[in-house]
Amino acid sequence: MKRKNKLIIGNLVVLALLGLVLGTVYYRFNHRTDSWKSLQNEKTLKIGIDDTFVPMGFRDKNNKLVGYDVEMARAACKKLGLKPDFQVIDWSMKETELNTHHIDAIWNGYTVTPERKEHVAFTKPYHRTGQVLLTRDDSGVNQPQDMRGKPLGVQSGSSGFTLFQTNPQDLKQYLTSAPVQYDTFDKAINDVQVGRLGAVLIDEDYARYYLAHSHPKIPLKIVPTNFPPDEMAVGVRKEDKTLRKKLNWAIQELHRNGTEQRLARKYFGTPQPPQQKQPMQPQPTQKP
Incomplete structure (x- = not known):
């Protein structure tokens, strides 16, 4: 009988401690304060x-x-x-x-x-920012429709590749083959320069940084797309x-x-990229 009572008391102690821990966690997650x-x-x-x-x-x-x-x-x-x-x-x-x-x-x-x-x-x-096509100056690509019959490069797992798949009306419909996937943008850009790709679908910020700082030997240009920014x-x-x-x-x-x-x-390389049609220019406010 004594052993049974000890077991009951022990279980009650464990339950009480568990309740205390859970209560503390609940309080911390539901009564968070401004830091x-x-x-x-x-x-x-x-x-x-x-x-x-x-x-x-x-x-x-x-x-x-x-x-x-x-x-x-x-x-x-x-x-x-x-x-x-x-x-x-x-x-x-x-x-x-x-x-x-x-x-x-x-x-x-x-x-x-x-x-x-x-x-x-x-x-x-x-x-x-948004997704653009980075292509050679002499590629003949001036709009997404011009990618008909030309291979496209994308970065695997990128937001651009996701948009390409979920918004087929903006670019995918014009291609005659699946895009070539790369693990990094620089490899895709190299294939654009040597003519293996018609263009690479790329984040505009990265494209502008590349053009401003890499000074490629083969002239490249940015072509806007209709993907949501x-x-x-x-x-x-x-x-x-x-x-x-x-x-x-x-x-x-x-x-x-x-x-x-x-x-x-x-x-x-520019204070306001063309894709950024409505720049983030908040109205001045007083110091909070």
Whole structure:
């Protein structure tokens, strides 16, 4: 009888401890608080990036972290009196890294999508880009329809390849064969230059960076497409309403004082790519 009572008491203790743990987890996930004060105290903003994403965030020949988004983030943090602490993360785990507080923001060519809005809060979009065709000047390709009978290159797993598959009316319908898949854009661009491909479907930001910095021997040109554009924003935790408001203000200031235009010229070779028909130009607001 005593042994049975001890077993019952032991089970009750285990259940009580389990209830305490589950209650703590539930409270933490359902009573999250705005972290702005702690960010101010630490004077640091932990930013999650993929440091291989040219031209938004990558390593230069000296292994220094550079890129359009990297410099935008540094300039915005300076406005807010914070030091950016760039954390290289597994990009497939970015939302988990954010919501477990390993990072405070996702800022690295982060495209706004309905699915991502379920997990994070986005700032106002600050940059718009899209998919274009990169082709030789003498290819005769001036619009997607001109790709009839010409081989197309794509990067496996890229957003461009996804759009190519889900929006067949924009390009796929004009091809007579399946696109050639590459693991990197530079290999596809090389095949465009030597005439193995009619064009490569590529992110416009990457295409403009390549043309501005690689100076290819064979003249290349960008041909617009009708694929829907991507809007980029900074992702923060949903409870971090103050941080979101502060970042919106800082980004607006970077647009207003010319910093964004300077960085666009530096990394894309132009302050306003043609694909960006409605540039992200927020109206000036007072400091929050």
